[in-house]
Amino acid sequence: MSDHLETLRQFRQAIYExxxxxxxxxxxxxxxxxxxxRARSTVELSLNSCFRRQYSALYKALGQAYVESDYPVCSLEAYQQGAALLDTLPPPTQQPYRVFGLDETPNERLYARCLSDRQTIHRSTPVAAQRPVSEGHNYSVLAAFPEVEAADWSQWAVPLNVARVSSLSNAIEVAHHQIAQLLSYPQTANDRLKVLSVDSRYPTPAFLxxxxxxxxxxxxxxxRxxxxxxxxxVPDSSPTRPRWYGRRFKLNDDATWPPPTQQQTLNGTQRNGQTLTYRLSRWxxxxxRGTRDYPMHRYPFDVLCCQxxxxxxxxxxxxxxxLIWGQSRQHLSSVQGQHAYAQRFRLEHFFxxxxxxxxxxxxxxxHTSHEINAVRLAALAYGQLWLARHLVKAFPLPWQRYLPTANPQQHTPRQLQRGFAAFIHQMGSVATPPKTRGISPxxxxxxxxxxxxxxxxxKFHPSQKLCPCKDSQKSA
Known part of the structure; x- marks a missing residue:
């Protein structure tokens, strides 16, 4: 317990500085x-007992939280905080690699007509007759998935990097920048293998x-x-240009499937106790197919079917x-690949x-800069809850204490959030208390x-020729 307390104190000191x-x-x-x-808006957080200042200090703090660059949108302070969070993650012991996740989430700002760089975004809706289109900003979140311990909730995802997808870029370019920052952390240099789990929008030639x-x-x-x-x-001795691609492999047509390179049948047990049998086939x-800028015929990959x-x-x-892509993909078994992708759903729990x-x-x-500052602080607060998971006394609701599946050790983030204020008042804060300045004129x-x-x-992104980063890279 003392080690967890010291880790949290060091993290808070690093964030404060x-x-x-x-x-x-x-x-x-x-x-x-x-x-x-109870707060439903950000300004209502000024009524929280942990915020010892007036609501005007909240707006001023959000306006100067991070110093942003123009393009790509990044911040040195956010980089340092991501490194501090990654430093608190224990080294992997169950598997010889770390697992990370990357996904994009929309922030709907339908009526903010004075908000800069507002664009059309995807909005999930359960109504079949409505179009899933709205207006606002998109944010790309890169998170780490720590190994699950017996006393921990199994769906923790620690956000390391949060970036806004501007209209001058796209989700692929922002993801490349986030991954480059992740691999530049000193904590990841000692890892022999890193696994990134993503959804179906990312396995494109531009991303890979x-x-x-x-x-x-x-x-x-x-x-898909x-x-x-x-x-x-197939090698050909004809004098013509050698072929780049062989026989077509269509995922929805089993007649085009060659015999799999590896195949195994596994048995598992679901949470409800039901036995699950599935077969893993790997090619x-x-x-x-690639393009002139992305010659994908030079970079093979593996395909895994979970049936x-x-x-x-x-x-x-x-x-x-x-899809398993990378130079070291032979070091990852089919079972490990399936388990690594299953952890991607922790990001859905985080959102x-x-x-x-x-x-x-x-x-x-x-103000667009104030919005990204608030999003980053909210993601950072989730990482602080993860660090305090063994220290805070959880307070379940009255109807949650008698559930047959309740585990008093596996505290959910919401249970930790109810007891975090009492814990932080007892531990103390690095921040100095406010001083009365009198009445402002x-x-x-x-x-x-x-x-x-x-x-x-x-309504649409400009062409690549108008992107300032492309011109600067070509001139360099």
Whole structure:
């Protein structure tokens, strides 16, 4: 217990020193995020007992939390905080690699007409007749998945890097920048292998080709069932140009499947005690179609099919197709690849908790820089809850204490959030208490505030020739 307490204190000291301005207000605001119980908007956090200042200090702190660069959108303070969080992760003992996850989430700002760089985003809706399109910003989140211990909740995802996807870039370019920052951390240099688990939007030539120079990075991605890949071409002695692709491998047509290179049948048990049987089939050294800029015929990969079997050993339901890409993919078995991708759903648990309870996308502001600062602080508060999982006394609701599946040791983030305020008051904070400055004189009499001018909606991204980073890279 003393080791966990010392780790949390060192982390809070590192976070406190990383803020360039208003570090006392920002640390109090971070504790208010971590102990939020009733606030539905960010300004209501000023009523939290952990925030010892007025609501005006909250706005000033969010405005100066991070110093951003123009392009790509990054921050040295956020880089230092991600390294501090990664330093608190224990080294892997069950598997010889670390598992990370990457995903993009929308922040809907439908009525913020004065918000800059507002663009069309995807909005999930259960109504079939509505179009899943809205307006706002997109954020890319890179998180680490620590190994599950017996006394821990099994769905923790520690966010290491949060970046906004601007209209001058796309999710692929931002993901490349986040991965480059992750691999530049000193903590990851000693890891022999890193595994990145992503969804079906990322296994494209543009994304995979940008990661070709990382020999110790593996990508586990889900691929759609309507995609087609190619086998290695058959050597030909004709004087014509050698072929780049061989026989077509269509995922939705089993007639085009060659015999798998590896195949095994495994048995497992679900949480409800039901026995699960599934078959793993793996094909090695496949290729995908590329372009002139992305010659993917030079970079083979493996495809893994996870098929559930019924009691008669017959396929049941739709199979899950996974792509294993990287130079060291032979060091990852089929079972390890399936388990690594299954951990990607921890990010869904993070988004499902952080949006309503940590107010991840609740800050209504007309300044884009203030919005990304609030999103980063909310993600940082989730990492602080993970560090305090063995220290905070959880307070379940009255109807949760008598559940037959309740485990008093595996505290969920919401249970920790209810007891974090009492814990931080007992431990003490590095931030100095506020000092009374008197009554502010306010604005001079007769001052008129100019109305904010509306910003246009970016309905489509500009071409690559208009992107400033492309021109700077070519000139360099």
């Amino acid at each position: 990383s803020f360039p301005y208003r570090r006392d207000s920002l640390l109090d605001l971070l504790d208010a995020f971590s102990s939020n119980e 080709h940008g990661l070709r120079d990382y020999p110790d990075l593996l990508v586990i991605a889900r691929v 069932r309507n995609r087609s890949f190619y086998a290695q071409p 090695t050294n496949l290729l995908m 559930r079997l019924n009691a008669n050993s017959q396929p049941q339901g739709a199979p899950l197709w996974l 499902g908790f952080a949006k309503p309870h940590l107010l991840l996308t609740a800050f209504q502001t007309c 306010g604005r001079p009499k007769g001052t008129r505030l100019r109305p904010r001018s509306p910003c246009p909606l970016v």
